[in-house]
Amino acid sequence: MASNKFFLDANIFLRHLTHDNPKLYIKATNIFEKIGLEEVEAYTSTLVLHDVIYVLEKIYSFNRLVIVRDIKKLLKIGKLFILDLEKDNLILALRDYKNTRVDFPDCVYKQTVLENDMKLLSFDEEFKKIKVERIEEI
Amino acid sequence: MQRLITVNATQARQEFFELLNQVAKNGKEIIIKKKGLEGDVIMKKAELSNLTKKQRIEKNMRIVRETAGSLKSKIPYHPNEKELAAEIFVKEYKKKYGIK
Numbered sequence: 001m002a003s004n005k006f007f008l009d010a011n012i013f014l015r016h017l018t019h020d021n022p023k024l025y026i027k028a029t030n031i032f033e034k035i036g037l038e039e040v041e042a043y044t045s046t047l048v049l050h051d052v053i054y055v056l057e058k059i060y061s062f063n064r065l066v067i068v069r070d071i072k073k074l075l076k077i078g079k080l081f082i083l084d085l086e087k088d089n090l091i092l093a094l095r096d097y098k099n100t101r102v103d104f105p106d107c108v109y110k111q112t113v114l115e116n117d118m119k120l121l122s123f124d125e126e127f128k129k130i131k132v133e134r135i136e137e138i
Numbered sequence: 139m140q141r142l143i144t145v146n147a148t149q150a151r152q153e154f155f156e157l158l159n160q161v162a163k164n165g166k167e168i169i170i171k172k173k174g175l176e177g178d179v180i181m182k183k184a185e186l187s188n189l190t191k192k193q194r195i196e197k198n199m200r201i202v203r204e205t206a207g208s209l210k211s212k213i214p215y216h217p218n219e220k221e222l223a224a225e226i227f228v229k230e231y232k233k234k235y236g237i238k
Contacts, residue, residue, distance in 0.1 A: 010220075019207030020215035029206045036198030038191065043141070051220070058226045059219045060211040070205050077198045083141045103224070116142050124220070 006031075006138060007083075007113050008044040009122030010051035017052075017070055018060065024123055027137045031121055034138055035079050043083040043118060047105045089115050096130050106130065141165070147172035150181075157181065 008031070015021055016028035035042045049071065056062045074080065085093070089111040096107040106124070110132040113120045120127065120134045127134045143157070143166055150157060150170045160166040161183055168181040189197065216222055232238070 014219070017205055017207070017209045018211060018215070019209075020211065025207065029202065032202045032206075033199070036202045037195055038198070051223070054227070055219050055223045056209065058223050059216060060209070060213050062209055062211065066209060070208055073201045073205050077201055078194050079198075081141060086140045089140075103220070115140070 003117050003119060004040045005116065005118040006040055006042050006121050007109060007116075007118045008042050008048065008080075009109060009120065009124060010048050010055065011123045012121050013044075013048070013052045013071075013074065014055060015123065017056070020060075027123075031138055032074070032077070035077055038079050040079065040138060042077075042080045042121075043112070043116070044080065045082060045084050045108070045112060047084075047108055051105060083112060083116065085112055085115070100129050102126055102129050142167050142169060144169045144171065146170070 011024070012028045012031055014028075015024040016032055019025045031042075034040050053067055053071065056067050057064065075082075085108060090108065093104065093107040093111045096102065096110060097104045100107075103126075106126060107130060109120060109122075110127070110130050112118070113132060119138075120132055121136070121138065122134050123136055124134070143160065145153070145157070145168060147170055150168070157168050158181075161168060161181055165183060170179040170181065172179070
């Protein structure tokens, strides 16, 4: 039975919220629509939300008020869950971090996906460096 | 913290009350696998929401519509936004702790 569980990377949130790249915006918003329709279950983590908030504030100069307003709304979608890792899996993520040039959070996302039998939704091609299957749409 | 716990049917039987507590008190979901079963079995907390599925979907889709493109920036899309954010983080960290 194919898994209908997906892990959302930061860029899925960013493109949906900002509509600054039309092609990726359509893909990202379609993903949120599928979650909203309860066709799939989606997971993300506090690390992802940190990335989303940091990029929105530091790169795109949004103030905290609007960032929090919209992140809070998205977190109210019923089939969007927060998921973090146990220590043993963090140690595996550290191994990837040591052996590659990939950022630590991405190594954590890989382990989260593997541990929980999920598919990774991301527009970031860096994931191929740590050999994790990545899809851009569902 | 890990939300999903996967066990086989024997473990589920032996540790039933512990798993029940994990679901009831910690909001975990237990996936039970058994050889010969067509799909896995999930043990999870019942949703207490009074909303029907239709109402939940309407609420969800309202959120999706409200947040779609809701943040308008004058700054254009940066494909390398993550790297730029990391550079800013390093600069701010050095400034905060007086590192040159």
